[in-house]
Amino acid sequence: MKKRILVVDDEVIIADDLCSTLNGLGYDALEPALSYKQAIDMLSTETVDLAILDINLGGRKTGMDVAEYIQEALEIPFIYLSSHTDTKTLELAKNTMPYAYLVKPYGASDVMAAIEIAFNNQKRYSENKGNIDTEQIPSLTAMEKVVIRKISENLSTKEIAEQLFISESTVKNHRHNICVKLDLAPGTHSLLKWVMENNQYIQ
Amino acid sequence: MLQLNILKKHSGCVWGILLLVLINFNPALQAQEVISIDSPQFDFSVGKGKSLLVFEDTTASLTFNDIIENPPFNGEVTGPNNLTGFYWIKLSLLNTTINDLEVVVTGFRTINSKLFQVLSNGELFNAPYGAFQKKKGLNQGDSRAHVSFALKAGAPQDVYFRVHGRAFSANFMDSKTFRTKQLRGQVQDLLFFGACLILVIYSLIQFGVYRYMPYLWLAMFALGMGMYAFSVQGFFVDWILPNSPTTALNFTMPWSQFGHLGMLFLAISFLELKTKFPLWYKVFIGLILLTLLRTVAGVVLTSVYQDYGLMTDMSIKLLMIDITLFHVLLFALWKKVERSRKVFLIGLIIFGATLIIASFTWKYIFVSKSIVLLYTSSLGSLVQVLIFSIAIGIRMRQHEVEKNIALNELNVVLKEQNKRVENEVVERTKEIEDQKVVLKERNERIETLFKEIHHRVKNNLQLISSLLNMQQEWSGTKDSAKAIEESRSRVVAMSMIHQFLYRTDDIATIDFKDYVVELVKKIDGIQTKKGCYELVVDFDSQPNFDLDTSISLGLILNELLTNSYKHMIDENNQLELMLKLHSRKDGMFNLTYQDNGAPIPDTFEEMTKKGFGLRLASRLATQLHGKLGYEYDCGNRFTIVFADEEMRITLID
Incomplete structure (x- = not known):
């Protein structure tokens, strides 16, 4: 057919x-x-x-x-x-x-x-x-998902900003929003840790 | 201890009478002189000397009768040597005037004493006096400081004094003189105490008005010093506690301590010792404690030992400490304070200065030590209060001046700030203006770039058109000729749009009417069979369509035109075209295309399936969210319903 x-x-x-x-x-x-x-x-x-x-x-x-x-x-x-x-x-x-x-x-x-x-x-x-446990990744926006993926690739905020042609403060904003949505403590390391733990889901 | 001077008005008479006395009296008493009074107005004082006979009663138990019966006076004229012992003193007076005299005796400084007299009728007269006498014990018309008795004319009269404590001195005067003196003294007192009261009230009022603490302490100081003088003069005893003089007299020094405390508080408050000179603050707190201590000690000791002189001496000695510290303070702080406080410091040492002067010179002044003390302290205090008032006044005025200076500075600062803000505003405005210029230039550059792009696109499309043409001429066949021609006209339709966008200043939309006219002209030019045509354009508005809409419409019109050329009724006929555009109320547009040719060979549906051109036109109409419709009415009439970009955006989501 x-x-x-x-x-x-x-x-x-x-x-x-x-x-x-x-x-x-x-x-x-x-x-x-x-x-x-x-x-x-x-x-x-x-x-x-x-x-x-x-x-x-x-x-x-x-x-x-x-x-x-x-x-x-x-x-x-x-x-x-x-x-x-x-x-x-x-x-x-x-x-x-x-x-x-x-x-x-x-x-x-x-x-x-x-x-x-x-x-x-x-x-x-x-x-x-x-x-994929979609429960774990609640309503993140498209850009936020991109940022998470970039974090899992071990890119810094500055590098992410350069790659996506957005400003560093926008990246920081996305990181903050992600932390809030995932109920993590704010700060670089908690997000990084979470990303490392949930690596398989992200890919 | 005894005063040395004897002031007599009628010394000559006395010497004369002395002889009489010597003749008439007992040889045992030949040493005593008789004092003669030969004028109704007299005023003399008696102290140590030949006119006195003195006997110290060490047993303190002899009565007047004992003295009369057994005069213990011996030939020696000695003076009382003990401050608190009892003495009997005998005087002999002779009234040589015609009338009886009333004699007033005053000027004692004694604790308590009595004057005795044996009257002509044998009765005994006594008149108690002295600082410790209760008021009710005094004779009518007498006070603690004076007694009166009658002196008959003619015979010499003995007058006895039983003195308790202190040196003996007495002023004898007639009652008129006494009253004159008394009046004068009262006026002086009134002036002095009036001044004190006014100063106290003034200070309290100032405190009430300005709420400035130093005024309160100044009032305390003035009150204390005033009450001290009031007490020393005996008024406190007379007015407040007339029948317990011992208690009342105990208040004397405490009043002065009270005033002294007031001065210490004033110093602490006015010089701002707590905040500016904490070391001196501690010193002054020490002085305050010392003053309180000596007051308490003094009161206790006096009531125990009944020695009122003790407290005065002790206080004066301890006061020296204060005075020394005041002088040190003056030198320590002089350079560090401003004018009003310098004045204050001078006031602080006035009392000390006057006291030191008085201590050194009292021996040369012919009044008692306590009177010296009284006058120096009173006058000194008055001067101090005045100086303190002046200092406080200067301070208040300075305060006003400082306030004004601060306000002026504030004004200056505000003005500067305003100026700075204005400058900033000017700068910002200039920045904005500069930015506007930059943006305007950038806009113009962008517009130029856009135009450039449209120009290049147009050129590229023309390139394609030329390539197609050349292809046809080089290797084209009869069949390929038509295909090439149709392709070329499509390219032309698109390239013209870019040309229009390049030509005008509007880089986003084109005037559709102008475009349509040009398009027909151009396409006619491309046709292999050229003919004449007539185009009627009937638009109900001036449409300006965006790039996407224009391209789609242009391509649609191109297909319709190609179709019209294909189905012309005959080759020599003129092609009559009419285009109508109507903008609908719902936002869509109706474009009607009418030619005068032969109808299309198949049904419209079939044509859109089979014929590429009409199919393309139909598909493009759907892209414009519209439809291509057909009917035949003296020619092919196509109706295109379409939405422009604005409308499409609202329809699409």
């Missing part, structure tokens, strides 16, 4: 082009979703085996929000296809645990390879996902 793929992109021409490419590659490309709302509608009503998400969807919600929905509601793999390559976008994208990240302009063979690998990895990822 042909795999059903949903393309989410706000540029209709590009989405159509990709759909025709996918059809040509042997997949069944559904009507592309041109916005977050349309994407959620499609995902909840149609059977979708894989989603290809553009990051910028023209509104406040981004492809990463779609990805979060997919993570929570569905068990399907998804791939990012975006023209953004800056570190901040990448780090935020990492939060959602994508199966691949393709950069525009893309080649048809790149897309095919990514899709096939994604389907292959689907099994392994879904096993790990069950171990």
Whole structure:
């Protein structure tokens, strides 16, 4: 049976082009979703085996929000296809645990390879996902999750700030908020300790 | 101990009478002289000398009758040697005037004594007097300091004194003279005590007004010194405790100690010893304790030993300590304090100075030691109170001056602060102005950059168009010609938008009407079969659309135009186009495109599925959150419903 793929992109021409490419590659490309709302509608009503998400969807919600929905509601793999390559976008994208990240302009063979690998990895990822104790990581925002991951990589506040192109005080703010949400005593070391203890969940 | 001087008015007469006396009296008494009074107004004093016969009664038990019967006076004229012993003194007076005289005797300093007289009718007259006499024991009209008796004219009269304690001295005068003197003394007292009272009241009032502690202590000092004088003069005894003179007299020194305490408190308070000179503070606390101690000791000892002189002597000696310390204080603090306190320090030593002077000179003054003490202490205290008042007054004025200086300084500081704030404001404003300039320049730079970008994009798209053209000319076929042509016109539609954005100052939106007119012109230029066309534009507003909307609309119009050129009724006909734009109340737009050509070959649905161009136009309309509609009415009429960027943002989330 042909795999059903949903393309989410706000540029209709590009989405159509990709759909025709996918059809040509042997997949069944559904009507592309041109916005977050349309994407959620499609995902909840149609059977979708894989989603290809553009990051910028023209509104406040981004492809990463779609990805979060997919993570929570569905068990399907998804791939990012975006023209953004800056570190901040990448780090935020990492939060959602994508199966691949393709950069525009893309080649048809790149897309095919990514899709096939994604389907292959689907099994392994879904096993790990069950171990994640989502109770332990309550409502942290996307940026906070990025910061936690960076802390687990042993980066200092200054280094984190440089990587993500934000100010040091913003990083400190995130750290503080994380400590409050996780009910830790404020200060560098308590957060670091927690991160070390819960390392497997973070990855 | 006895006073040496005898002041007599009528010395000549006395010498004459002496002979008479010598003739008329018992040889045993030949040593005594008779004092003659030959004028109704007389005033003389008697102390040691030939007119006195003295006998010391060591048994203290002889009565007047014993004395008369057995005059113990021997020829030797000796004087009383003991302060508290009993003496009998005999005087002989002769009234040589015509009338009887009333004689007043005063000027004693004695504890308690009696004057005796044998009257012509044989009766005994006595008149008690002395500091310790109870008031009720005195004769009518007498006081503790004076007695009166009658002296008949003619015969010589013996007068006896039984004296207890102290040296004997007596002033004899007629009653008129006495009253004059008394009056004068009373006026002096009134002035002095009046001044004291006024000073005390003044100090208390000042304290009430200014709440400045030194005034209270000044009042205490003035009161103490005033009451001391009051007590020494005997007024305290007479007015308050007339019938217990011993108790009342015990108050004398304590009053002066009270005043002294007042002075010590005043010094501590006014010189601010506690805070500024803590060492001296401790010294003065010691002095206070010493004063209290000697007061208590004095009162106890006096009531035990009944020696009132003892307390006075002891006090004076101990007072020397205080006075010495005051002098040391003066030198120690002189340089360290300001004017008002310098004045105060001078006041402190006045009393000591006067006392020292008095101690050295009292022997040369012809009054008793206690009177010297009284006058020095009284006058000295008055002067002190005045000087202290002046010092406090200077201090208060200085306080005002200091307050004014502080206020002025505060004003200056406030003014400086205001100036500084103003300067800061000016600086900040300048900074803001500078920043505004910088921002304006930056804005302009950004706008220039944007324009540059649109220019380059336009150039790049034109490049693509040229490449396509060249491709066609180089290796194109008849089939490829149409495809290339269609591609080129799409590129042109997009590149024109960037050109418009580059051309005008508005880098975000373009005037859609102008664009549409230019687009049709350009696309007409590209067509291989060129013809004439007529374009009617009917917009109900001046639309300015953003980049994304413009590109989509431009591409849609391009497809529609291409379609129109494809289905022209015949090649020689003019293409008549009409474009209508209507902005709806719900925020969407209606764009109507009408040509005069032949209808599309298939149904609209089929065309959007089969034909790439119309399909593209339809897809782009959905991207604009709208729809592409079709009907045929003397030509192909396409209706595009769409939302501009603003509207799309509200629809999308």
